[in-house]
Amino acid sequence: AQTVTQSQPEMSVQEAETVTLSCTYDTSESNYYLFWYKQPPSRQMILVIRQEAYKQQNATENRFSVNFQKAAKSFSLKISDSQLGDTAMYFCAFMNPMDSNYQLIWGAGTKLIIKP
Amino acid sequence: DSGVTQTPKHLITATGQRVTLRCSPRSGDLSVYWYQQSLDQGLQFLIQYYNGEERAKGNILERFSAQQFPDLHSELNLSSLELGDSALYFCASSVVGGASTDTQYFGPGTRLTVL
Numbered sequence: 001a002q003t004v005t006q007s008q009p010e011m012s013v014q015e016a017e018t019v020t021l022s023c024t025y026d027t028s029e030s031n032y033y034l035f036w037y038k039q040p041p042s043r044q045m046i047l048v049i050r051q052e053a054y055k056q057q058n059a060t061e062n063r064f065s066v067n068f069q070k071a072a073k074s075f076s077l078k079i080s081d082s083q084l085g086d087t088a089m090y091f092c093a094f095m096n097p098m099d100s101n102y103q104l105i106w107g108a109g110t111k112l113i114i115k116p
Numbered sequence: 117d118s119g120v121t122q123t124p125k126h127l128i129t130a131t132g133q134r135v136t137l138r139c140s141p142r143s144g145d146l147s148v149y150w151y152q153q154s155l156d157q158g159l160q161f162l163i164q165y166y167n168g169e170e171r172a173k174g175n176i177l178e179r180f181s182a183q184q185f186p187d188l189h190s191e192l193n194l195s196s197l198e199l200g201d202s203a204l205y206f207c208a209s210s211v212v213g214g215a216s217t218d219t220q221y222f223g224p225g226t227r228l229t230v231l
Contacts, residue, residue: 033218033219035219037222043153043204043225043227044222044224044225045159045206045208045222045225046118046222047118047219047220047221047222050219091158091159095218097218103149103161103164103172103174104161104220106158106159107158108158109158
């Protein structure tokens with residue numbers, strides 16, 4: 001069974017700094033999708049970025065980028081020039097497209113606090 | 117705005133009561149997922165519907181049920197409510213099928229408080 005591990009329960013950085021959130025996963029599949037979602041204090045669940053495992057290029061969305069290391073089964077999220085609005089819980093998630101249910105397997109989350 | 121709508125935003129009720137939560141997926145999405153998130157917890161998958169049919173079940177209690185209607189909106193019914201059912205209930209939708217569409221988009225959630 002696939003599992004997702006986020007080893008950092010909580011992190012805090014100063015505004016404008018760069019921060020990296022870790023995520024590792026376990027799977028025997030070769031094709032899959034990985035996601036980062038953020039949940040700010042409003043508790044809305046917002047898609048941050050997604051990565052297809054067959055793509056070697058790391059996904060980027062503005063200040064958010066990932067470091068996808070397929071062999072190491074690692075999928076870290078880098079936030080550059082962090083802003084106060086980045087304060088949120090960040091969840092890493094895995095999906096196996098061969099699973100006809102397209103279910104997400106979730107990590108436990110990392111609470112990120114951006115300090116002014 | 118993800119395009120997924122949920123009503124109501126907040127719901128306060130008493131133990132033993134029954135409530136219905138509603139979700140409208142994004143235009144074009146055929147699949148609806150329901151999740152429960154208790155305070156400071158991760159998301160627990162409850163159930164998935166695809167084009168009107170139940171597709172997968174997660175940790176859904178027998179007191180809970182759901183359905184997806186022909187117009188693709190979905191309802192989650194919670195009955196014989198207990199204090200422990202107080203949580204944030206999310207609905208997510210996806211197209212299901214096709215590499216560019218295997219992404220779940222979440223609604224704003226319904227916050228249920230059972231007193």
